[in-house]
Amino acid sequence: MREYPGKRVLLPCLAVVSVLLCFFLLQGALPSPGGDRALAAGETFTWTDTGGEVTDFSIFSLAWDGTGLYAGTHGHGLWRYDPVGKAWKEIKGELEGKSVRSLAWAGTCLYALSMDYQLWRYDPTPGTWTSIGMPPSSSLAVLAWDGTGLYAGGNGVWRYDPSTGEWTDTGWPLSSGGSYTAVTTLVWDGSSLYAGGIYNTLTSVGGTGILRYLPGYGWSHTGGPVVEDMQAAPVSGAWSGSRLYVGAYALSKFKMSPRGVWRYDPATGSWADTGGPVSDRLALSLGWDGHGLFVGAMTSSGTAVASVWYHDPSSGGWTHTGWENQGLLPDEPPFVPVAFCWDGSGRMYMGTMRLSTSSSPTYTGDGVWYCEVSRPAPxxxxxxxxxxxxxxxxxxxxxxxxxxxxxxxxxxxxxxxxxxxxxxxxxxxxxxxxxxxxxxxxxxxxxxxxxxxxxxxxxxxxxxxxxxxxxxxxxxxxxxxxxxxxxxxxxxxxxxxxxxxxx
Incomplete structure (x- = not known):
């Protein structure tokens, strides 16, 4: 049987992150950390390590189920954290010992995508697993739940209907004419889907920018973000309730340049650079907490630095949250924040990973942390x-x-x-x-x-x-x-x- 050609050039979401980390860590392409590190008046950020069995794991994905946190790990399967009992528990079954690249909570069950291209649905009440068949000729990397169905992105974008058990091709427009796409970012805004990643042709490579999918109407391009006169490649995304935030970098055959965080306003159809101290850093992860944006960013210049910043869109200000990790290149890169998950009330959870680049890439991590923000009374x-x-x-x-x-x-x-x-x-x-x-x-x-x-x-x-x-x-x-x-x-x-x- 012939191999699907897209799989030869597709870089799944985590592979893209790994390649980016290797590139920046080895090349020292990013400037030294800088910018305003002062806390906003009366505002404090408190970080706590959840500890437990996952404390040394590399965390790829997080999902909140209403009362607890699921964490997809590299090589250690799926785990769940109980914030009341402050304890981790391994979810036994189909994903034991596997790497879990993406998670999506669907109200009563969890969808989990493993690194070996298998998609599972986990029902926590009876504790059962169900295998979900993959779309035809697909190579998936990232998931997003829309309230009634599951979107999956990779070398295209599909939607799974749990009521029928069928997949529908959304008609992703950038996977034809010799062009293959790796969709690395999916964000659902309540009525439409945003998606983007990188493309690869026989002669060029670059970013797709962000496209928007309206069910029943199809895909359209948002027009950005445009950096260095080219469509940016998104590596992370978050929806604020009215605007889309994207961590982006410029990508060509000869250069990979981080370009911080960009904001898209669907009401006006316009893109804007949020600027600030992360403007020339790689924004690996984004998380919205109902008030502002958590940004996990990385920089390097001999000594690589990963840190978490907080952006308040009402004031336009940036605050260093106090979480920071340094590493010596190339043997000891820093732990980097690669996943955020808001619990809906007061905690922003963060998953970390470390990719060693000394010889062959190896994954370790610093487990899962959470941040609580204390703000002054109104x-x-x-x-x-x-x-x-x-x-x-x-x-x-x-x-x-x-x-x-x-x-x-x-x-x-x-x-x-x-x-x-x-x-x-x-x-x-x-x-x-x-x-x-x-x-x-x-x-x-x-x-x-x-x-x-x-x-x-x-x-x-x-x-x-x-x-x-x-x-x-x-x-x-x-x-x-x-x-x-x-x-x-x-x-x-x-x-x-x-x-x-x-x-």
């Missing part, structure tokens, strides 16, 4: 408008202050009791929130305005909002309750007349 300085007339139905306000986090709640309180919970809350930045209150039926007087972040920290603007008595709002407004009363009376009279007429 403050509220003003609300505009700060009053409304009695019997007003809805009032949209702008709240200003500091330390507002995505997912913050806003409410009006009186004597410690909630009078109205705001809806349509839009945390535009850490200093501004827009929201709407339903005020109908509230008594006149002053109310406290409360902003509460998801971590439970809150700010109170005492008597920050006032409902004016309708009698003091002008003669026109004073007619409103009279009009309501007359309307009710007339409606009742009309109903009685109709009832008599029917009799």
């Amino acid at each position: 403050t509220v300085t003003s609300v505009e408008p700060d009053h409304a007339v009695q019997f007003t139905a809805f009032r949209t306000v702008t709240v200003r202050g500091t330390g507002f986090a995505p997912g913050a709640r806003v409410r009006l309180e009186r004597e410690g009791e909630t009078a109205s919970e705001a809806f349509g809350v839009n945390v535009a930045s850490d200093t501004e929130i827009a929201c709407t209150f339903n005020l109908f039926g509230l008594e006149p007087g002053a109310y406290d305005l409360v902003v509460e972040n998801p971590d439970g920290r809150k700010a109170v603007l005492e008597e920050g909002f006032t409902i004016d008595h309708i009698c003091g709002a002008g003669s026109g407004a004073a007619l409103l309750p009279l009009g309501i009363a007359l309307g009710l009376l007339s409606g009742g009279t009309l109903w009685r007349r109709r009832s008599k007429g029917k009799g």
Whole structure:
């Protein structure tokens, strides 16, 4: 049987990372670390090693199942971490002793892709494994779950439907005409899929940039990111809820140059370089925590340095989180962060690996760590408008202050009791929130305005909002309750007349 030609040139996701690490470590292509390492005012980052049996493992992939963390390792199979018991447990079965390159949690089960090109579904309730057949002529490297189905990227992009057990080719446009692609990045944004990697033809090699797939409509190119007059090759990606972040590098037959992190805004269709201290580093991994972006980056100049930075998009600032590892080339490269996973509440988990380049490549690691971010409590300085007339139905306000986090709640309180919970809350930045209150039926007087972040920290603007008595709002407004009363009376009279007429 003939070998599928794409497999001869395909570099799967982890192989791409390995090649990049070897290249930069041996060539010393990156500058020495620099940039602002100061923490933001009142903001602290605390790193903790999960330890346990995986402490020396090389971690390739992570997935959160709602209560615990799965970790795919190099050569040691699949493990699960219980954050309550602070213990690791090996998942016995089909992946024991294997390398697990990609994981995707599907709500009730886990999909796991092994380095020997096998795809499995693990159901943790009975603890059973099910083999999932691969797409025809495929070589997969990365997975992404869309809520009802599984996307898989490699030398193309396919979608698996668990309800039918069938694969569908999405029609990836860059695998024809003698061009073969290694899709290294997949990111689902809730309604569409972003994908990118590298391509290889008989005469050239380069980055694909980022393409977007809309189910039912097909693929289109986002137009970037463009670096050094060429489409960049993405090595990592993360979705913030409204924007796509991509770790990118420039790639040609003669050069591989890291180009930090880029941001894509689908509302405007534009790309922007986030800049900062990682702008000329290799952003191997990205993770969004609901407020900002964790970036695992690497640099080298005789002494290789891997570090984790934090980017706050509302301010544009960068912070060194305090996690850093150095290594001496070529025998002792650093442990590098290659996978992030947010638990949805307060911890960003990170998987690490080390690729030794002294003779033949060998993998070791520093296990799994997690970071907890402590931020100062929010403050509220003003609300505009700060009053409304009695019997007003809805009032949209702008709240200003500091330390507002995505997912913050806003409410009006009186004597410690909630009078109205705001809806349509839009945390535009850490200093501004827009929201709407339903005020109908509230008594006149002053109310406290409360902003509460998801971590439970809150700010109170005492008597920050006032409902004016309708009698003091002008003669026109004073007619409103009279009009309501007359309307009710007339409606009742009309109903009685109709009832008599029917009799």
